[in-house]
Amino acid sequence: MSGSTSRLNAISAVTNYVPLSPPLNFVETPLSSFYGKNVFNLQVMKERLPKSIFKSVLKTIEAGEPLDASVSDTVASAMKDWAIENGATHYAHVFYPLTGLTAEKHDSFLSPDGLGGAVTEFSGAQLIQGEPDASSFPSGGIRATFEARGYTAWDVTSPAYILENANGTTLCIPTAFFSWTGEALDKKTPLLRSMKAVNTQAQRLLKLLGHDKVGHVSATCGPEQEYFLIDRNFYFARPDLISTGRTLFGAPPPKGQEFADQYFGAIPDRVLAFMLEVERECYKLGIPVKTRHNEVAPSQYEIAPIYENANVAADHQQLTMLTLKKVAEKYGMVCLLHEKPFAGVNGSGKHCNWSLGNATQGNLLEPGKTPHENMQFLVFCAAVIRAVHKNSKLLRAVVAHAGNDHRLGANEAPPAIISIFLGDQLKDVFDQIKASGAAKTSKQPGVMTVGVDTLPPLPKDAGDRNRTSPFAFTGNKFEFRAVGSGQSLSGPLVALNTIMTESLDYCATELEKATGGDSSKLIPAVQSLLKKIVDEHGSVIFNGDGYSEEWHAEAEKRGLPNLRQTIDALPSIVEPEVIAMFEKYGVLTARELQSRKEIYFEQYALTLAVEAKQCYEIARTIIYPAAVRYQSELAGAAANCKAAGVEFDTTVLSKISGLIKDLGGKLSALDTLSHEMGGGGHGVANPAEAAKFCAEKVKPAMADVRNICDELESLVADDYWPLPTYQEMLFIK
Ligand code: ADP
Ligand code: MG
Numbered sequence: 001m002s003g004s005t006s007r008l009n010a011i012s013a014v015t016n017y018v019p020l021s022p023p024l025n026f027v028e029t030p031l032s033s034f035y036g037k038n039v040f041n042l043q044v045m046k047e048r049l050p051k052s053i054f055k056s057v058l059k060t061i062e063a064g065e066p067l068d069a070s071v072s073d074t075v076a077s078a079m080k081d082w083a084i085e086n087g088a089t090h091y092a093h094v095f096y097p098l099t100g101l102t103a104e105k106h107d108s109f110l111s112p113d114g115l116g117g118a119v120t121e122f123s124g125a126q127l128i129q130g131e132p133d134a135s136s137f138p139s140g141g142i143r144a145t146f147e148a149r150g151y152t153a154w155d156v157t158s159p160a161y162i163l164e165n166a167n168g169t170t171l172c173i174p175t176a177f178f179s180w181t182g183e184a185l186d187k188k189t190p191l192l193r194s195m196k197a198v199n200t201q202a203q204r205l206l207k208l209l210g211h212d213k214v215g216h217v218s219a220t221c222g223p224e225q226e227y228f229l230i231d232r233n234f235y236f237a238r239p240d241l242i243s244t245g246r247t248l249f250g251a252p253p254p255k256g257q258e259f260a261d262q263y264f265g266a267i268p269d270r271v272l273a274f275m276l277e278v279e280r281e282c283y284k285l286g287i288p289v290k291t292r293h294n295e296v297a298p299s300q301y302e303i304a305p306i307y308e309n310a311n312v313a314a315d316h317q318q319l320t321m322l323t324l325k326k327v328a329e330k331y332g333m334v335c336l337l338h339e340k341p342f343a344g345v346n347g348s349g350k351h352c353n354w355s356l357g358n359a360t361q362g363n364l365l366e367p368g369k370t371p372h373e374n375m376q377f378l379v380f381c382a383a384v385i386r387a388v389h390k391n392s393k394l395l396r397a398v399v400a401h402a403g404n405d406h407r408l409g410a411n412e413a414p415p416a417i418i419s420i421f422l423g424d425q426l427k428d429v430f431d432q433i434k435a436s437g438a439a440k441t442s443k444q445p446g447v448m449t450v451g452v453d454t455l456p457p458l459p460k461d462a463g464d465r466n467r468t469s470p471f472a473f474t475g476n477k478f479e480f481r482a483v484g485s486g487q488s489l490s491g492p493l494v495a496l497n498t499i500m501t502e503s504l505d506y507c508a509t510e511l512e513k514a515t516g517g518d519s520s521k522l523i524p525a526v527q528s529l530l531k532k533i534v535d536e537h538g539s540v541i542f543n544g545d546g547y548s549e550e551w552h553a554e555a556e557k558r559g560l561p562n563l564r565q566t567i568d569a570l571p572s573i574v575e576p577e578v579i580a581m582f583e584k585y586g587v588l589t590a591r592e593l594q595s596r597k598e599i600y601f602e603q604y605a606l607t608l609a610v611e612a613k614q615c616y617e618i619a620r621t622i623i624y625p626a627a628v629r630y631q632s633e634l635a636g637a638a639a640n641c642k643a644a645g646v647e648f649d650t651t652v653l654s655k656i657s658g659l660i661k662d663l664g665g666k667l668s669a670l671d672t673l674s675h676e677m678g679g680g681g682h683g684v685a686n687p688a689e690a691a692k693f694c695a696e697k698v699k700p701a702m703a704d705v706r707n708i709c710d711e712l713e714s715l716v717a718d719d720y721w722p723l724p725t726y727q728e729m730l731f732i733k
Contacts, residue, residue, distance in 0.1 A: 140595025
């Protein structure tokens with residue numbers, strides 16, 4: 001009689017892991033010699049392009065001026081030469097479809113020369129535009145399959161780069177992706193439009209505030225990415241991880257994260273080797289990754305770059321996710337980017353740190369030491385407060401998807417209520433404005449002493465941190481913490497840029513009205529604008545514990561929405577005011593927003609459909625048989641005991657028998673629902689209804705099956721248990 005071989009084999013493989021040797025062929029080169037080496041960056045362009053053409057491209061990249069298409073042939077030729085010198089045989093237009101993934105279409109540089117040989121070719125036209133067969137990407141009804149044309153257009157503002165593979169390299173060109181009718185089918189197009197919109201309104205406001213010289217304003221973003229690493233032997237013994245990215249079963253381990261002994265702990269050697277290689281790969285691609293550390297949960301880690309222009313940051317983030325996954329394989333591990341791979345263990349987010357800035361005024365959310373005197377900062381900060389309060393449902397919607405439902409609105413951080421944490425100092429400044437129309441002081445941080453003479457006195461931050469807030473001011477930027485770990489950054493960035501555009505437009509318009517062009521009226525005009533904004537929108541500010549029950553009650557009193565699930569949140573993206581705002585600033589049309597809503601509902605339903613089928617299959621074909629085998633062994637033992645006249649304790653046998661019976665019932669219920677749901681596939685007739693059905697019926701049915709199986713896990717003999725357990729996956733490294 002054999003126990004479960006696949007699980008035991010996995011454990012033995014993991015414990016016999018032999019580190020790559022040598023782990024890396026690190027040549028002792030200084031960082032500066034390979035940083036950005038695979039990027040067609042400004043330096044390379046400056047060296048390889050005629051001066052006038054370089055200048056023209058630079059204007060588009062740095063000042064957002066329209067691209068002069070006549071330069072494309074020259075740029076294409078320089079890019080091709082550079083890529084071929086670096087081993088490239090192919091080029092790929094890289095784009096970001098609405099699935100949130102990265103897509104690429106590869107073409108070779110080769111072209112037959114008619115004499116039996118070949119030449120390499122890459123024209124301006126090929127650089128500027130590509131035409132992938134688009135029919136398999138979701139369009140939410142924008143494009144029927146019979147009109148499948150989709151185009152990619154070169155995004156000159158995000159640098160081209162080379163991706164290495166042991167067998168060759170590929171030139172990758174970031175592009176926007178849209179339909180034959182010019183509608184955005186991707187995540188980049190609206191991001192670029194929103195960057196343009198926010199620049200216009202930010203510049204307008206800066207000029208009103210008295211600046212003569214105002215440079216191009218960009219949104220900036222520095223995302224913190226959380227992820228899990230588990231050994232690939234465990235991964236392949238868990239069909240649920242393979243098909244859904246998360247564990248659909250698993251009893252809590254005896255020791256979880258309660259000791260918080262993992263957070264910022266020493267990084268295990270194998271993981272550190274992995275991180276070093278990830279960083280090296282990122283550096284070659286010009287991704288300025290900066291920090292690494294252990295996260296709170298066992299086997300959970302974080303990587304974060306230095307901030308960049310938000311469009312570039314979004315592309316780099318996609319590349320970072322790919323790099324994490326690819327490098328993990330080399331170290332015999334799998335990188336899990338799901339928001340909640342393990343129930344009862346902290347999930348993973350992607351903190352979207354966001355600000356606005358330019359070359360002339362710097363970071364527009366930099367408060368300085370005395371924020372109460374910093375008029376420009378106060379106006380921009382107030383604009384954020386107003387934007388977030390007015391659009392909290394939209395912000396909730398852009399982080400809504402099946403994976404994130406296990407974090408937001410569930411028993412985890414951050415809550416589904418969108419509020420702003422400002423910190424003591426700023427809250428106090430805005431409280432003063434609310435109370436008396438003007439702020440006269442800024443609480444000063446002072447110096448911290450820790451009672452040890454040999455330690456230096458440390459400057460104290462003016463505000464503490466708050467890890468429970470979904471939207472926190474952290475020194476000189478806002479941190480949108482509700483973004484899911486596997487999500488593209490674009491949706492949240494598009495929303496932030498657009499709501500900020502609307503708010504800046506409002507502030508500029510109010511100031512224009514109040515001053516009538518007379519700059520001596522500016523200060524009182526700003527004061528009354530600030531007061532108006534705190535009065536109307538200050539209720540979104542909350543410095544307390546976002547996890548507490550009291551906050552839920554308090555938020556309701558304040559009228560702050562609490563949209564717990566995707567199905568509650570998604571419809572917000574097509575509310576009339578939202579559509580009007582996106583259309584006004586040229587970011588997304590009503591049709592594009594409608595199509596997004598359809599696609600996101602469909603993705604939700606498809607995700608749940610796959611989970612339901614996988615849940616059924618594992619319970620029916622892996623867990624049930626194991627339980628029955630053990631049941632029959634116990635029954636045999638009971639019979640033997642009886643025959644021998646020995647007493648047998650039937651507690652476990654009867655518990656297991658009861659659970660097996662219950663499992664049968666719950667499984668047929670789940671199976672029936674799966675069939676009612678239909679095939680899944682591309683045939684979801686009404687995505688919103690399908691999603692609702694999944695959330696209200698399918699999810700609870702899956703939970704019923706899981707509960708029984710997790711209980712069986714604690715009863716069935718260990719050598720019979722077929723799936724790697726939480727304890728094994730999270731703690732055996
Ligand atoms: P914290 O520890 O408060 O999270 P860090 O300075 O470590 O702050 O920064 C966290 C992230 O915030 C980093 O990825 C960083 O690049 C990003 N960040 C810092 N400044 C800005 C900014 N002005 N705009 C956007 N992101 C920023
Ligand atoms: Mg942070």
